Amino acid sequence: MPLEFKKRTIISEFESPFENFRTVKVTGEVRVCPLSGHPTRRLPGAASFLVEFIEGESMLMLMNQKGIAASSGSACTSRALKASHVLTAMGIPPEQAHGSLLFSFGIQNNEEDVDHVVESLPPIVETLRKMSPLYDKFMKGQRGG
């Protein structure tokens, strides 16, 4: 079941001076790709998701090929191979934390950049999930097989 990504601005939820910044609101099945932070009480322009069944670095590499620079893990552990200790301390299981994806929009970004991310991410997720044994098991479980 492909994720449904909807591009909507959530800037209105932030009392932020950075009005030109938006974060990406990803909707879909909560089990599959939840936002890992508070929905509104977080930094404007920053959004961290948990893309289940795939691993962060492979997402970053494919996004990099599309000209998108994002990170995985938490900001302070993005180079570590281990699941982020910040995310696991939040009670997120390590296998889920490995699929974390962090976007930080800054002063150089514009609306088109956000659109580019929102358009590019779903096919990347789909490509990696097609080769993920974890997603395979999840889908078989969903079908009762």
Next chain:
Amino acid sequence: MPIYSDKVMDHFTNPRNVGEISNPDGVGEEGNPVCGDMMTFYIKVKDNRLEDVKFKTFGCGAAIAVSSMVSEMAKGKTIDEARKITPELVAKELEGLPKNKFHCSNLGAQALNKAIDDYLAKHFKSV
């Protein structure tokens, strides 16, 4: 992100033999999602030769490239020849792996060997 060789990038971007074999002769799983890498290999054996090899991998760029390379190296080989695919050979074929990613090549070779073990266990059980 680590700097990978062109060969690793090629196998990561265009992985060969991704998928699952229906009614495989052997299945091997290695790694653990908690650690961030997990590979499942499927093999079809005919006349003691790996007629088909497919894989599914959850993991980093190196893990996907290693799986692809192992599948390519193993396809068409005899059981004995496929047993000789070592992590070092896989890494060499990929024109090297970053030091902290070498464990991925271990996983690939181990998953393939487990699939062969599974095939042999079933085969000898039924003989």
